[in-house]
Amino acid sequence: MTAHAAAILAAFWFFGTEIPQPAFQVDSVALEKGTFNIRIFEGATGSGDLPSLTSISSFAQAGAGDQGGWEEDPEAQATRIQKAYNLKSVAIIGSGSITLEKGDRGPAYVKLHIPNKVDLSLEFTVTDPSARKFLIEVFEQNEDVRSNILSTEVGLPKATYTIFGFKDLRNNPYFVALQIGEWTVIPAGPVRRIGPDVQPPKLIHRVEPEFPIKAREARVEGTVVLEAQTDIYGRVLSVKVLKSIPLLDQAAIDAVRQWVYEPMLVNGNPQGVVFTVTVRFTLENEKPKPAKERIPPVPDKGPVRAIGQIKPPALRKQVKPVYPE
Numbered sequence: 001m002t003a004h005a006a007a008i009l010a011a012f013w014f015f016g017t018e019i020p021q022p023a024f025q026v027d028s029v030a031l032e033k034g035t036f037n038i039r040i041f042e043g044a045t046g047s048g049d050l051p052s053l054t055s056i057s058s059f060a061q062a063g064a065g066d067q068g069g070w071e072e073d074p075e076a077q078a079t080r081i082q083k084a085y086n087l088k089s090v091a092i093i094g095s096g097s098i099t100l101e102k103g104d105r106g107p108a109y110v111k112l113h114i115p116n117k118v119d120l121s122l123e124f125t126v127t128d129p130s131a132r133k134f135l136i137e138v139f140e141q142n143e144d145v146r147s148n149i150l151s152t153e154v155g156l157p158k159a160t161y162t163i164f165g166f167k168d169l170r171n172n173p174y175f176v177a178l179q180i181g182e183w184t185v186i187p188a189g190p191v192r193r194i195g196p197d198v199q200p201p202k203l204i205h206r207v208e209p210e211f212p213i214k215a216r217e218a219r220v221e222g223t224v225v226l227e228a229q230t231d232i233y234g235r236v237l238s239v240k241v242l243k244s245i246p247l248l249d250q251a252a253i254d255a256v257r258q259w260v261y262e263p264m265l266v267n268g269n270p271q272g273v274v275f276t277v278t279v280r281f282t283l284e285n286e287k288p289k290p291a292k293e294r295i296p297p298v299p300d301k302g303p304v305r306a307i308g309q310i311k312p313p314a315l316r317k318q319v320k321p322v323y324p325e
Helices: 074-084 213-217 246-256
Strands: 008-012 029-044 058-062 089-101 108-114 118-128 133-142 145-155 160-167 173-187 191-193 203-205 222-230 236-243 264-266 269-281
Touching (some): 029 108, 074 089, 089 108, 145 160, 236 246, 236 269
Antiparallel strands (some): 008 058, 029 089, 029 173, 108 118, 118 133, 222 236, 222 269
């Protein structure tokens, strides 16, 4: 590691409260393939350290991000974290990678279970493929309660990685080293606007909007009208509000951005398309749900814990252990 590579490029604080998500813009490129390399570390503080109300600071680090592998080994990164944050010790507890392809922006999930300590879920959503920006959210699961303990947007220029930290609800520090491995983008292609001679694309994946609690309490309902643009893969690139209902706009945007349409082909070539989408919110039969029913659905990828309404699988075959001599 050179002196230049060891220099801290930026420093800032992440507060452990949810922040507004950035506005999405129309992209000139689509993500063909993006790979995130991830390492997760657990820190230990001294017995006399005072608890902090904020998450731990984060910094970007020069590195060899575009080479697909880590420049530093895990032990070197752990030592760097320990010195940077004056901790008693730091140890790596997990590593892996996630890949998004063909216009997929996520969210992609990384789940972490530490026995007798914490269950964490890290979620990554690409917000700007051309600028290599993405939203990172960290959730902690305690029985039927899923708490958001970090939400922030991160940008990783070429040849850099970032190390950011946060604390769980018990004030235990954790750190994530994040590096972009492969990152390939392609032109988003020409865009065609829906008109009399152009039919809207077929919707093949729909996510229902979640009725905001504040809107329900205020008895607000109605229809939000949006303008959506898809990329060559049929994924929604951008959303613009045409007819606004302030308490409902964000819920409509969040839902439509996850919709996927059948790609539009013109002379055999895929094209993006701009069209109008309406999202209806009605209070009819809309009743406040118990807290445990408002928990976001369990991701369909990766193992889950058998807690709450998730029952353990039935044992069909058992092999008795041989008692060691």
